[in-house]
Amino acid sequence: MRVLRFIAATILSAATQAARADDTEPAWRASALAMVPAGYVAGLAYRTEGATGYLAVYSAASNDPKTSASVFAARQTLVVTLTPDAARAVSAELKPRAEPDPDNDDGDFAKLHAELAAKRAGMPEGTEPCDLGAWSIDKDPNGLNVRAEPSVKGRVLGTLPPPYKLKLGGAENTPDGGWLTEFRIIGFRDGWFLIEGAKPPGKDYEDEKRYPRNAPKPYAGRGWVASNKVGANYANGYTRAGGLFQAPFVDAKWTPAQRELGGPIDGDGGPKRLLACSGFWGLVESHDNVRGWWRSLCSNQVTNCS
Structure with missing residues (x-):
């Protein structure tokens, strides 16, 4: 619903x-x-x-x-x-x-945000509720640590695999850089994202019958990852395209911003950095260094999210 x-x-x-x-x-x-x-x-x-x-x-x-x-x-x-x-x-x-x-x-989004706000009680104290799709951009061969607390001293619960370069004799759909591990961002605090539901890299995009049983398996539970290890694509949040808002509201100051290969940002490609989140909004930095808010981010690695 x-x-x-x-x-x-x-x-x-x-x-x-x-x-x-x-x-x-x-x-x-x-x-x-x-x-x-x-x-x-x-x-x-x-x-x-x-x-x-x-x-x-x-x-x-x-x-x-x-x-x-x-x-x-x-x-x-x-x-x-x-x-x-x-x-x-x-x-x-x-x-x-x-x-x-x-x-x-x-x-129009007030009820949706009210539902997210109601989930705050079930989250660690001080967590900002969010609902965004994202992925790990960490290339460390040991994977990205998922921690029990938003701190480098937090206990490691598990890891998210680095980019997975699946080979199936030419039948694979693997991007040049490999499949990234996708998850949902459900919260933010002090430079850390609270995530859950991580999926094996590329499994949703490959032939399920041929996807290797020994493919890397991410920690799929709830935990914290550092924000500088997380990326996403712009999705169509049905706000003014071509730029970013100074605050997560459609009547905040709006500033034009550019995509990686030039042209105004839209539902194609993603930001240079994902910095924070609130509700359905992500605080991002564009490839021409504009910092602001974009409503709706996704983790589709095959097509755009419009």
């Missing part, structure tokens, strides 16, 4: 993004930027009601993996008093933001 709700949410999101594609910023936003408090970054001016404007703002540290934003945290908005013609800002005050704006798609 959660998958069906995700599909429904993304369909609604696609319609919303299309409707907003031709939107222009209201005239008052430019003058309101000077009133944004220190430590915050302005996003969209998402509503104008008479002589009052509402400007999305997020912590300037939202895209820092050490202080990354959370989709589950309380949000704020800059409430702007406007001139009678709503052309310029007169004053502004930072206030709590009670609900997602009905004109953006955060509300």
Whole structure:
């Protein structure tokens, strides 16, 4: 059922993004930027009601993996008093933001994120709930350690195999670099991802009858892996393509970003680095060194995830 709700949410999101594609910023936003408090970054001016404007703002540290934003945290908005013609800002005050704006798609994902938030009780203290597909990029021949705690001192529960260069006499589908070990990211804390459900590398893409019984078997349980050993591909999260958001919300500041081989990022290829996560969002660094949030990451090694 959660998958069906995700599909429904993304369909609604696609319609919303299309409707907003031709939107222009209201005239008052430019003058309101000077009133944004220190430590915050302005996003969209998402509503104008008479002589009052509402400007999305997020912590300037939202895209820092050490202080990354959370989709589950309380949000704020800059409430702007406007001139009678709503052309310029007169004053502004930072206030709590009670609900997602009905004109953006955060509300479509609210129930999905609420379901993830409910799982926090079953996770180690301080863990940020996430739901993303990913893989190990560690080439250490001994494999990537999966630990009981998010620390290099944590007990090793098992390992994830390095890239597996399967040979089946030419009948294999193995990529040049070998099959990577895929898993689900279900949480994040202090530079570590909480994962589970690791699969034998390449098994989902090869002939099941010919897949070797002696192929490397990953630790499939729950445990922690270092974030710098994890990669993923962009998936279609039905947000604005071609760039990254400063915070994990569709009305946060948006910055263009590039794919590895050039061109705006989309549902093809992946980021240079995966840094953190929150809900269905991943904090990434693009190949042209833009750091920001992308909604939905996947671990498909054969085709794109659009």
